Amino acid sequence: MEGMTSPGQVWAHVGQPFQAAEFDVVVVGAGRMGAALALFLRRLAPHLSLLMVEEGGLPNEEGATILAPGLWTTLDLPRQAQWSQQDQWSEQAQWTREQLASAFGEMPFEPCPLIELYASPLPGHDHSPQGGQPSAAVPYESSAELAREFPVLRELANLDALPLARVDRQAALYRPASVALNAAQQAVRLGANLLLNTRARLKHAPGPQVMLERLTVTNTHQIVTHEVKVVRARHIVVAAGAGGPPLLEHGLGVHTQHGRAYQQYPRLNLPSPPGTPAVRVSGLTLRPQHGAFTLIPRLHHRDPHGYQPTGGHLTGVPTGLRREVLEDLVNLMDALPALAGPHLQVGRSLSDLPGAWVTLVRGDPQAPPVWETPAPGHHLLLGGPHADTLGLAVAHDLAQHLSQPLAPMP
Structure with a gap:
């Protein structure tokens, strides 16, 4: 299938004209979760048009992913849960590990035991x-x-x-930033489009719409908006990390229960x-x-x-x-x-x-990654503290949901 798919287009700077269009899916944020979602969606539903929007100059140039621990371990699975949840999380964790060790094989994945010491x-x-x-x-x-x-x-x-x-002894180390870059590159090769150096804002309008502010740098090193485009989509996925919930709250007026914490290293x-x-x-x-x-x-x-x-x-x-x-x-x-x-x-x-804002799902440091639909046609994808172990599986679950037949454009 990969050989039959034309690569997508990448707009890296404002010198490349971008014409507003309609897409089946727009992913806001090309960090680890957003880029992985785009890759999984291109594999599951290559007929859907897809646009990734990233505020930085590279997938994951900004945000917490570049500083994330990158430590896969089942010892991190939330402890206060029922057996059924533990079984589900264990399956998701093993699936994520397989993906990291194989599907993202171009990046280092280093086995490293994790030892927890107790009094x-x-x-x-x-x-x-x-x-x-x-x-x-x-x-x-x-x-x-x-x-x-x-x-x-x-x-x-x-x-x-x-x-x-x-x-x-199954624990392993990897670089989440490499996951984001590798997944975005693979998604583009499979036909996803990528718009860099662009800030996204959601529009409260009939049907999902996103306002795109293309950014440029002045000769005094100030970041300014060069032009504004409005794109319509059937589905908009917000995968902007700790900035995702405020993006939905400010743009659509919906309330989310999610919080954030500033983590230092x-x-x-x-x-x-x-x-x-x-x-x-x-x-x-x-x-x-x-x-x-x-x-x-x-x-x-x-x-x-x-x-x-x-x-x-x-x-x-x-x-x-x-x-x-x-x-x-x-x-x-x-x-x-x-x-x-x-x-x-x-x-x-x-x-x-070094430090970064980390999403806390429902404000809970122990809550696992999640995706949800806070408004019609708008999905929120959050990794949080357990993204290293469970994040890719949750992104894949959302990709499976979006690959189902989509409703007509409103």
């Missing part, structure tokens, strides 16, 4: 694989025994204080040679990356409306870490002595630390 068993869980909820099916092991296989554990953690561990400059596992303690993940560790803090809650990230103080010295992250690091210094040494990079300002 005591989780509430309601015992030491056997049968104990507790489905997510506790991974048995506990001795962290001291694991340290023989992974000596880095003794460099990072106080194993006397953390004697128990659970290991996901400090660095621990200790060596992480090949074969180093990812380590997690009390929700803080130490991800091997670029020869050291990227710290992925837990998300406590949704940020209030209008919140602007601010830093804190460590022993009276200003840092670029927001208060919740700083408190977590300080509280974990006994369990993870490596955090108390000179290798922790906290920055003096927010600009010193």
Whole structure:
């Protein structure tokens, strides 16, 4: 089929004239979720015309995907759920892993065990694989025994204080930004169109419409709107990450329950040679990356409306870490002595630390990815904190829905 499909068109700058047209599907946002949706839709329904709209100069140049952890693990599946949900999420997780390891094979997909260290068993869980909820099916092991296989554990953690561990040996690392770029390129080869450097706004009008502001840069480096086009579609999918719910709320006047949180990624400059596992303690993940560790803090809650990230103080010295992250690091210094040494990079300002807004589905840091239809012809696709493990499966589910016969253009 790929050999019979003509490639789509890419508009990268305002020098390429774009004529407003009608499309079957318009995808707002060419990050990981939006680009994957476009690719799946081109495979399932190549007869549908499709336009991806991206505000950046490349698929996923902006937004949280470029900073996302990129850690696939079933230990991340939400724990407070019924057995049926756990089974469904487990199937979606395995399907996502297969896609990452094969369909997106041009990008690095690196097996990397994830070791969670504990002071005591989780509430309601015992030491056997049968104990507790489905997510506790991974048995506990001795962290001291694991340290023989992974000596880095003794460099990072106080194993006397953390004697128990659970290991996901199927866990893997990848780059979500590579997923977005690879998926968008494949979608274009299969006939999807891609409009870059364009800001999208939804129009409250009869039938789904999107207003496209094509952006350019002045000689004083200001980003301005060059021209505005209006495109009609049968279906508009908003896959703009944390900016997606506000886009719907402001454009259509609908209310969503979703929130966002600003997540930061400090660095621990200790060596992480090949074969180093990812380590997690009390929700803080130490991800091997670029020869050291990227710290992925837990998300406590949704940020209030209008919140602007601010830093804190460590022993009276200003840092670029927001208060919740700083408190977590300080509280974990006994369990993870490596955090108390000179290798922790906290920055003096927010600009010193990479960070991004992350979607919280229904405002819940534990909620899985979702798609929904808040208004006729308008769909919202959200990844959130569990996008690494479940996101592609949810995007595929929406693609299957959209590949069904579409209603006539209103």
